[in-house]
Amino acid sequence: MRAYLGIDLGSVSTNFIVLSQNGEVLANIYLRTQGNPIQAVKKGLLRTKSELPSNITISGVGTTGSGRQLAGIMVGADIVKNEITAHGIAAANEVPGVRTVLEIGGQDSKIIILRDGMVIDFAMNTVCAAGTGSFLDRQAERLGLPIEQFGQLAMRSQNPVRIAGRCAVFAESDMIHKQQLGHSMEDIARGLCQALVRNYLNNVAKGKDIFPPVLFQGGVAANVGMKQAFEEALQMEVWVPTQHAVMGALGAAVLARRKTTDSAKSNFRGFKVSDWNFDVKGKQCHGCSNCCEVVEIQGEGQTLARWGDRCGRWSEQIPMQTA
Amino acid sequence: MKVTFPHMGYLYVPVRSLLNSLGVEVIVPPAISQETITLGTRYAPEFACLPLKVNIGNFLEAKELGADTILMAGGVGPCRFGYYSQVQREILSDLGIDLDMIILEPPQGQWRLLLRGLKRLTAKASPLAVYRAGALAWAKLKALDFMAKEMHPIQAREAVRGRTMRAWKEMVERIDDADNTKAVQEATQQGLALLRKIPLQTAKDTLKVGLVGEIYTILEPAVNLDIERSLGEMGVEVIRSVYLSDWVVTNLVLHTLHLRDDTEHYRLAAPYLNHFVGGHGLESISSTIEYARAGIDGVVHVAPLTCMPEIVAKSILPQVSMDEDIPVLTLMLDEHSAEAGIKTRLEAFCELLQARRNRQQTCHKRNCDVPAQCREGFTFEGISRN
Structure with missing residues (x-):
């Protein structure tokens, strides 16, 4: 049976999706990248393989993140x-009529506006990482809460406290102040969700027309407190797709399926890659005043790719396989 | 006197030529690097816009090479550039760095100040020599702008990544080396020949993207993270709104003579903005409208963070984008050094432009009933093209 693999190698998590020809999810892996992307990809491949039935052949691979x-x-x-494109494609694939996608991941947050299944506008956080998953993670830790329970706790609050949401640093000091005044944990948790939603709507979604249906995806969408805060602020229903945490990988798999339906052979090296030894070397090129930092990727002692050079002097020697 | 000046794209070629022919010794600052930006941000006020910081870095690095005098342009606002020279002089003197500053104030301000600045530079030259120096520098500037325009469509179609960029570097060197106007013409012809030799991909209908915004961020690749090259090498033809030679004609020559050639810009921008806001704020709006009507696929708007004229433009552009039906991507640039973030946004932007174009070509009308088949038509290859 033909199937398609999508990999989303992000800063915080690395996700794998295997999609069948008719769009069924055959495998779904969510791993923490933990600062070691190569290890994460190898581990993910191994786990993906173990979850797949043996009659599956991977006929296309897409990567994103x-x-x-x-x-x-x-x-x-x-491919x-x-x-941005991967998330848009995945959203349109899950909910065909979707018009707005709110996406909050580990280090970035974005809004994608779609019409008739096409991305027509988007925005991504630029100079500030307030309101992203990492920030929530840190605050949950400060409150001594496992992040998985954060949303549930926020839902129990009847009387959320007001926390300044413009800047993550001040949100934190504001939150500590409220804590010291003796506010309950759930009120603070809900207040924080509302602050993050305000921050997102003011910074990332600034000037965009938000029309339903609205999809909320990314790792943070698991937080029911955030979903509720979005619904309150937008005054409309917000959907969280079942695959919300791995939408990037899903989009990549969909793209791979599109790309390879007619072409004969996939570039996929096979699951054996999980046993390969990969080596990354960085060196500074002194060919000109740019002093580019050239990165070289080696697999099983063979140079697979080089990048980082502006002129192409190094990367040209090895044709990329992803063309 | 060893004169230095700030970098702005290939501005150093005509300026060095001008000063050398006037018999002035020139120290060109090292090309802008991460080190330059770090130096500048260390000593400049945090909320100043990026060009001021990079200028300071240029001056300090030129000082290391032995420069003793800075040549800097002045201005009369409302853009903060008008204050640059004054603020920079203060910063340098606070640092105890002994650099003399020649400020060329624009004639809209005071003729006396401009003449005083020019007199110091031309002291050693006869009127004929001054004319010749000006003519040569002007020829070089025109030639470079011409080559840049010729380069954009070729870069978008090059068969091997980086070939156009290599040819461009060679062209700049040749024009830089030319020591009379005839040699500049020859260098231009040689440059064109170089460009024509670049192998191209087979007939390809490329996306066209207009580049509008603040002049320094448009012209200086080290500051805009090489946006023109990134787009070009993704297979997108860049239509740049600002060329240095046009700017010189409009602002230094025509406005001084109280003539204008920018009434068309004012006319186009009028429904949204009918007042000069400094810099290229108004032109960002009028150029976007012009591009939309010319059938350009989309517009990328660049500016340094905290740039006042472009903040005005930025807040107006969403409305223009809607009225004229052209997607606009605004990139506010600061001390970013990661090209990856910019490339992600550019690629996603071009992707949506390509999808739009596919749909327009399939359906020939905007409100199509069968979007599914158009959605499938993704052909934009982005950074994985090469």
Whole structure:
């Protein structure tokens, strides 16, 4: 049976999805990247393989996320796409009429506006990471709460406290202040969710027309407190898709399916890659005043790719396989 | 006197030529690097816009190479650039750095100040030599702008990544080396020949993206993270709204003579903005409208963070984008050094432009009833093209 693999190599998590020809999810893996993307890809491949029935052949691979190039080189991707497009595609695939996608991940947050299944506008946080998953993680830790329970706790609050949401640093000091005044944990948790939603709507979604249906995805969408805060602020229903945490990977798989339906052979190197030894070397090129930092990826002693050079002097020597 | 000046794209070529022919010794600052930006941000006020900081970095690095005098342009606002030279002089003197500053104030302000600045530079030259120096520098500037325009469509179609960029570097060097106007013409012809030799992909209908915004961020690749090259190498043809030679004609020549050639810009922008807001704020709006009507696929708007004229433009552009039906992506640039973030946004933006174009070509009308088949038509290859 033909199937398609999507990999989203993000800063915080690395996700794998295997999609069948008719769009069924055959495997779904969510891993923490933990600062070691190569290890995460290898581990993910191993786990994906163990979850798949033996009669599956991977006929196409797509990669996305901030580490998409690296993941693409490692596994031999047929398509390498930015995460904005991947998330948009996945959302349109899940809910065909979707018009707004709110996406909050580990280090970034974005809004994607779609009409008739097409991305027509988007925005991504630029100079501030307030309101992203990492910030929530840290605050949950400060409150001594497991992040998984954060949303449930916020839902119990009847009387949320007001926390300044413009800047993450001040939100934190504001929150500590409220804590010291003796406010209950759930009121603070809900107040924090509301602050983050305000921050998101003011910074990322500034000037965009938000029309239903609204989809909320990314790792933070698991937080029911955030979903509720969005619904309150937008005064409309917000949907969280079942695959919310792995939407990037889903989009990559959909793209891979589109790309390879007619072309004969996939570039996929096979699951054996999980046993390969990968080595990354960085060096500074002194060919000109740019002093580019060139990165070289080696797999099983063979140079697979080089990048980082502006002129192409190093990368040209090895044709990329993802073209 | 060893004169230095701030970098702005290939501005150093005509300025060095001008000063050298006037018999002035020139120290060109090292190309802007991460080190330059770090130096500048260390000593400049945090909320100043990025060009001021990078200028300071240029001056300090040129000082290391032995420069003793800075040549800097002045201004009369409302853009903060008018204050740059004064603020920079204060910063340098606070640092105890002994650099003399020649400020060329624009004639809209005071003729006397401009003449005083020019007199110091031209002291050693006869009127004929001054004319010749000006003519040569002007020829070089025109040639570079011409080559840049010629380069954009070729870069978007090059068969091997980086070939156009390599040819461009060679062209700049040749024009830089030319020591009379005839040699500049020859260098231009040689440059064109170089460009024509670049192998191209087979006939390809490329996306066209207009680049509008603040002049320094548009012209200086080290500051805009090489946005033109990134777009070009993704297979997108860049239509740049600002060329240095046009700017010189409009602002230094025509406005001084109280003539204008920018009435068309004012006319186009009028429904949204009918007042000069400094810099290229008004032109960002009028150029976006112009591009939309010319059938350009989309517009990328760049500016340094806290740039007042472009903040005005930024708040108006969503309305223009809706009225004229052209997607606009605004990028506010600061001390970012990661190209990846910018590339992600550019790629996603071009992707949506490509999807739009596919749909327009399939359906020939905007409100199509069968979007599914258009959705499938993704052809934009983005950074994985090469």
